Amino acid sequence: MMEILRKRRSIRKYTGQPVSRQARDLLVEALLRSPTSRNGKSWEFIVVDEAKLLESLSRAKPNGGAFLKEAALGIVIAADSTKSDVWVEDTAIAAVLVQATAEWLGLGSCWIQIRNRPHDAQVTAESFIQQLLGLPEHIKVASIISIGHPAESKPALPASELAYHKVRHNHYSTVL
Ligand SMILES: Cc1cc2nc3c(=O)[nH]c(=O)nc-3n(C[C@H](O)[C@H](O)[C@H](O)COP(=O)(O)O)c2cc1C
Secondary structure (H helix, E strand, O other), X not given: OHHHHHHOOEOOOEOXXXXXXXXXXXXXXHHHOOOOHHHOOOEEEEEEOOHHHHHHHOOOOOOOOHHHHHOOEEXXXXXXXXXXXXXXXXXXXXXXXXXXXXXXXXXXXXXXXXXXXXXXXXXXXXXXXXXXXXXXXXXXXXXXXXXXXXXXXXXXOOHHHOOHHHOOOOOOOOOO
16 A cells, blocks of 8 residues: 555556556446445446547646546546535545555546536536536536556655655644
8 A cells, every 4th residue: 555655646648548447347446445424425436438528528627637638537526415414525535545546557547626616707617517427416526537547657755755744743732
């Protein structure tokens, strides 16, 4: 696990090679093994591999998602907001676990934020995707994870650059 966490970086360039059926099955298994509050499984996943759909999804927001059109897969991470008051957490856990699994499989991935992001001045990125993929209003879209064979490599962050100052012991500050 530490090896995967040390190596993982956001990969936004892909070779165009498809992801194998076996790898895709393992990615799906990772999603479905992710823990949820009260085991409510509020999440819903849409695995997208159609080039035309990936291109449309890459335009869900004006910035930070264009590379999705080059990816082999886009996994739309959504949730039924009526099933849990903490669906945001449920979806975030699934998203990071599928990214870690992609790394383990030698694939590159990147998180594309959708929740709370605009498509344009009138339409949210979420409703753009709800329209495109036929999602009802109560199925909320948290993010899309782009996945593909990496066409860029990035160095692991050295331990010396980790933000250890963010970690405190016992108290945040002197107790008054
Ligand atoms: C909640 C969240 C939202 C993110 N949204 C985007 C995004 O919309 N587009 C993008 O290219 N990267 C996005 N990222 C990736 C971050 O930019 C990236 O993880 C961060 O810069 C650290 O780089 P690293 O993943 O290579 O360690 C997001 C990451 C997180 C955790």
